[in-house]
Amino acid sequence: MSRIPVLIAGAGPVGQLSALLLARQGIASRLIDRRPRPAEAPKAHAVNPRTLEICESVGVSAEGLRREGASANDAGWVRFVGTLTGTEFGALPYERQDDSALADTPYPLTNIPQPKFEAALAKAIEAEPLITFTRGIACTGLVEVPDGVTAQLEAEDGRRDTLTCDYLIAADGAGSRLRDMLGIAMEGPEVLQHNLMIHFEADLRALTDARPGVLYFLFQPGTSGVFIAYDRGRTWVLMHPHDPATEPRDSFDEARCGQLIEAAIGTTPPALKIRHVSPWTMSAQVAECYRKGRVFLAGDAAHRFPPTGGLGLNTGAVDTQNLAWKLAAVLKGEAGEALLDTYETERRPVAQVNCEQSLTNASKLFELFGALYGRDPARMQAHYEAVAANPKASAELAAAVEAQRPHFDSFNLQLGYRYASAATIGAPALQAAAGVDISDYRPCWEAGAHVPHRLVKTRSGERVSLLSLLAADRFAILAGPGGTSWREAAAATGLTALRGGWDFEDEAKGWTELTGLPKDGALLVRPDGHIACRFEGGTENAAALLGEALAQVLAR
Incomplete structure (x- = not known):
């Protein structure tokens, strides 16, 4: 019986991104798909900005995808x-x-047929030694053991095998067999x-x-x-x-x-x-829970939206971005098991908002029928x-x-979603779905929000997105011009350390105008780009404050 840190069932975009994001964190995975070959039907087509940013972070060129798109x-x-x-x-x-x-x-x-998108991800997977990818293999059973999950696998020719993993990601689509095996129900209308x-x-x-x-x-x-x-x-x-x-x-x-x-x-x-x-x-459904023991639902296995809005694939991409760094932190012994509970706490409310909006979009089309008929x-x-x-x-x-x-x-749904969980400190309460303006995206620097894109100049004089300076495999400190102590504390802890006015410069807006923080303030940023907490100064004991914040966010 073989063993792997993470087994991923389902090799659509969400499953493939899961493997790439875990590999970026140094975690090996086995990716399987019951289909013997990639699907040829075009399916989804809209790949939104956040998904493209995620692709760029794992070495799949966002500009290359945009060139492949219409x-x-x-x-x-x-x-x-x-x-x-x-x-x-x-x-x-x-x-x-x-x-x-x-x-x-x-x-x-960009608009790119799903088979083209999957092919670009598969090419990156082929070059990644931490990923073992096999098609024509179905997961036909699960047994949770004290330190992992034993999966029963069946090949297309009937051969059977077992594999034990520390964790399993069920990314096997809207009709998820693994979700059914786990007895996780879907909430919302099944047939529209x-x-x-x-x-x-x-x-x-x-x-x-x-x-x-x-x-x-x-x-x-x-x-x-x-x-x-x-x-x-x-x-x-x-x-x-x-x-x-x-x-x-x-x-x-x-x-x-x-x-x-x-x-x-x-x-x-x-x-x-x-x-x-x-x-x-x-359908318009969200799973009643995203986790059962050591098995996690992601993508369409966790939520089924009407296609009106193009939100399904992209919501799934961010699901796995959220989950991958947390699994990696636990597997490396850097975080407590409780961190994994924040996956559902953070991602399920986003799915509920996106599901409700997709349903609203579909309903509004009837206004056209009324006017025309x-x-x-x-x-x-x-x-x-x-x-x-x-x-x-x-x-x-x-x-x-x-x-x-x-x-x-839906620009605000694509970029403006926020989190409020134990993996953030001081994050404002989330808005109800009815209160979310889906188009009006306003960059935000509060805890729980994603770091906004800003065009900045680096020390070498290059102009890049601030997002490109944040590594996907570690936390980061973004400090103000007076935050030398924060930068030093971050570097000593192995975090990405960036100080405004030194490592990067926003020529359009100053630090305080952007973030609302004093010049000696700082932001702790998670590997998924979301702000874990804000530091209002405190440079005299930056190392201690940073250590306390990391311990709280990582549940250790």
Whole structure:
């Protein structure tokens, strides 16, 4: 029987990032996936700024991912149309992909098909000796033992093996078998809508050059659904709502899918090739708990969101960023076991906010149906045709389109989430989901917040993001210009030690204006970039104060 510090079940983006983040901390892992080969269907497409920052921190080039993604011109719009080539009822920008986002992040959101994203992560994994990655292996059973978890593994050919690990990360997706084995229930509506994903290849640039976009919501009666343009010249998906009770999956053969695509396009398309057809169910659920013993849920295994908002993959990426450094600290003997309890305390509230917002986004789309179809089912077609004849004349339609704007501008959810737990000191209480403005991101230097991006000048004269100076494998001290004692105490403890005015300089704003701290104040920053606590001076006993804070945060 072999043993490994961490077993990761599920090799989607969250599982792969888990392995890379643990390796960055010096922790070996075994990554398995029951699929014998990577999935080819495009699935998720939005990789937001925080996820890109996480990728950069583990050696996966954020700029490389952005180059692989669709251009902001191609993927910068959401359009509400009758059919792809029919009447347009309105359009909104899709997230902040242009240079306007650079004040708050070095890497604006990009749209990249999930298989491409996974391939970039897999390439980094291949070069990492601390990661053993095997496909075609399923975890079929779990037994917790006094000092770990024994997992029963089964290969595609039926061969069986056992593996003991100190901890296990269940990143095995929305239908998580491991979550079911653990008896962890999901909270929230399980079935909101049944959909069919029809993945096809076609060059539709000539039909969409005048109206480029990443999402095309279809409203012509009889032709509902959404087109996702992963690559307008090749890769498309039609999300088609259906009732499996009356329309089983088997009834959607290639001919029928082709008819649905042609009707949704609104004209005879160029040659197209249907690649995949698969059913899926829209849910809005969060697991009742994220941990059972030595097993942790991450990503879609912990939360299932409607796709309205593109929050699922990205929430999962930050889940594992939060968990990986804590597991590493415990495994290295630097932290107490209680630190691991803060994973759920910190991440579950974020998932609840994101789940609620995704559900709100989906619900608001019904305002468009009301404006376009009217309230009288008997007159739906006539009402639609009247609005379609002159969309600009409908104030109700304009208001319904504008109501969708937050759906496609979740900048604050991407960057502004905060934590309040035993792994922070003095963090303000969290806002209820209803009180969170999802678009209005305001950089914050309070305990529990993520260190904001600032363009700073280093001692060598290079201009970089402040975030790039923070190592992902250790705590850091950010001290004010008068914080020499803090810098010395941090260096003596093995932390990243940075003093404003010496190691970096913000030429736009001074230390106190930025942070609200005096010049001899400091911030203790965790490996995940979140501020653990603030020091209002105290340079005469900086080493003692730093030691006490680390002991409290690390539960030791």
